[in-house]
Amino acid sequence: MYPLSLVELGDQFDLVKSLERGQLPESYFSNTDEEYKEYLKAYVYTYIEKEIQQEQWVKKLEPFHKFLQIAAQMNTKIINKSKIAKQVGVESSTIENYFEILEDTFLGFRLPGFETSIRKQVRLANKFYFVDTGLVRAIEKTLTVPMIEHTSYYGVMFESFIVNEIRRHIEYHRLEWTLSYLCTKENHEIDLVIQTPQRKMILIEIKSSAAISEDDIKSLIHLGHDLDKKYKSKSHKLLISQDKQSRIIQGVTCYYYKEALSLVLQELVL
Numbered sequence: 625m626y627p628l629s630l631v632e633l634g635d636q637f638d639l640v641k642s643l644e645r646g647q648l649p650e651s652y653f654s655n656t657d658e659e660y661k662e663y664l665k666a667y668v669y670t671y672i673e674k675e676i677q678q679e680q681w682v683k684k685l686e687p688f689h690k691f692l693q694i695a696a697q698m699n700t701k702i703i704n705k706s707k708i709a710k711q712v713g714v715e716s717s718t719i720e721n722y723f724e725i726l727e728d729t730f731l732g733f734r735l736p737g738f739e740t741s742i743r744k745q746v747r748l749a750n751k752f753y754f755v756d757t758g759l760v761r762a763i764e765k766t767l768t769v770p771m772i773e774h775t776s777y778y779g780v781m782f783e784s785f786i787v788n789e790i791r792r793h794i795e796y797h798r799l800e801w802t803l804s805y806l807c808t809k810e811n812h813e814i815d816l817v818i819q820t821p822q823r824k825m826i827l828i829e830i831k832s833s834a835a836i837s838e839d840d841i842k843s844l845i846h847l848g849h850d851l852d853k854k855y856k857s858k859s860h861k862l863l864i865s866q867d868k869q870s871r872i873i874q875g876v877t878c879y880y881y882k883e884a885l886s887l888v889l890q891e892l893v894l
Contacts, residue, residue: 626755627646627647627755627756627792628652629647629796630642630885631889633647633652637735639659640771641660643778643781643782643785644757644758645664645755645758646759646760647661647665647757648663648664648667650894651664651758652664653687664758664761664762665762665767666763667759668759668762668763669727671731672685672688672692675729676725676729679823681725682722683787687712688722690711690712690713691714692707692722692763693765694708694712694765695708695722695732695838696760696763698752699752699753699784700751700780700783700787701756702751702807703723703734703750703751703752705719705723706732713744714883724753724851729739730755731754732752732753733752733753733755734750734843735750735751735753735787735802735803735806736750736805737749737807738806753787754786755786757785758782773832773866774832778832779831781830782832782866782881783815783830785865786816786830787803787815787816787879789885789889790803790816790885790888791803793888800810800820801820802818802819803818806851807848808847808891812842812843814827814828814829814847814848816828823857825855825860826860826861826888827844827848827859827861828860828863829841829844829860829864830864831864831865832865832866833865834867834868836867836878837868838873839878841863841874844861845874845876850874861876862878862884862888863877863878863879863881865881866878867876867883868882870878
C-alpha cells in the first residue's frame with residue numbers, strides 16, 4: 625500500500641491531518657484518532673515481525689529494531705553511519721545494509737549530496753527520508769505528539785511531506801529528474817536540488833513558516849549565486865512555505881506550498 629498524493633486526495637486534503645496521520649489511505653481516512661494510531665502501530669508491527677523477521681532480511685531483530693527508531697529520528701537529516709552504528713552496537717557495514725533494507729522494502733529512500741561529478745557524489749553523506757510521515761511517527765512512537773505549527777517537529781514533517789510529493793510525481797511519471805541536497809562545511813543548506821536532462825536546475829528551500837522573511841532565503845541567494853557562477857547557468861530559486869503571499873525577493877520566487885507544488889509538478893518553473 626502506497627501513500628496518496630496531494631493531487632489524489634484533492635478536496636479531501638488537509639495539511640495538518642497529512643502530517644499527523646501520514647497519507648496511507650487506511651490511516652488518512654480512519655474515523656477516529658485512535659483508529660489511525662492503531663492502524664499505524666499494526667503496520668509497523670507487521671513490517672518488523674513479518675516482512676523483516678519471517679523473510680529473514682536480518683539475522684538479529686533487536687539491533688534492527690533499535691536502528692529503525694534511530695532512523696525515524698533522523699528523518700530528513702544527514703546520515704552519519706558511524707554514529708548510528710555506535711548507538712545500535714553494530715558495524716557501519718551493517719547500518720548500510722539496514723538502510724538498503726528500508727529502500728528495498730519501499731519504506732524510505734536516500735537523498736544524495738549535490739555534486740555534478742558522480743565520482744565525488746558517492747563520497748558525500750546522504751540524507752534519509754521515510755515515504756510517509758505517519759510511519760515516522762509510529763516508528764519513533766510520537767503518535768500522541770500534537771502537530772503544532774512553529775515547532776521544529778512540525779518543520780521536519782512539512783519538509784518530509786514536500787520532498788515526498790515531488791519524488792512521487794517523478795516516479796509516477798517516470799521523469800529523468802535527479803534529486804539531491806546541498807550542504808556546505810559552514811552548514812549553509814539548500815533542501816532540494818532538482819536537475820533535468822536538459823541541464824535545467826531548480827534550487828528549493830522548504831520552510832513551514834506562514835510568514836517568511838529575507839532570513840529564509842539567505843542560503844538560496846548565497847549558494848545559488850555560487851552555483852550559477854560555477855556552472856555558468858541560471859538556476860531557478862524557489863522558496864516553498866505556508867506563506868500565502870506569493871512574491872519575488874532578491875531573485876527568489878516565494879510560493880505558497882500548494883501553488884509551488886503545482887508549478888513544479890507541471891514543470892512550469894523548470
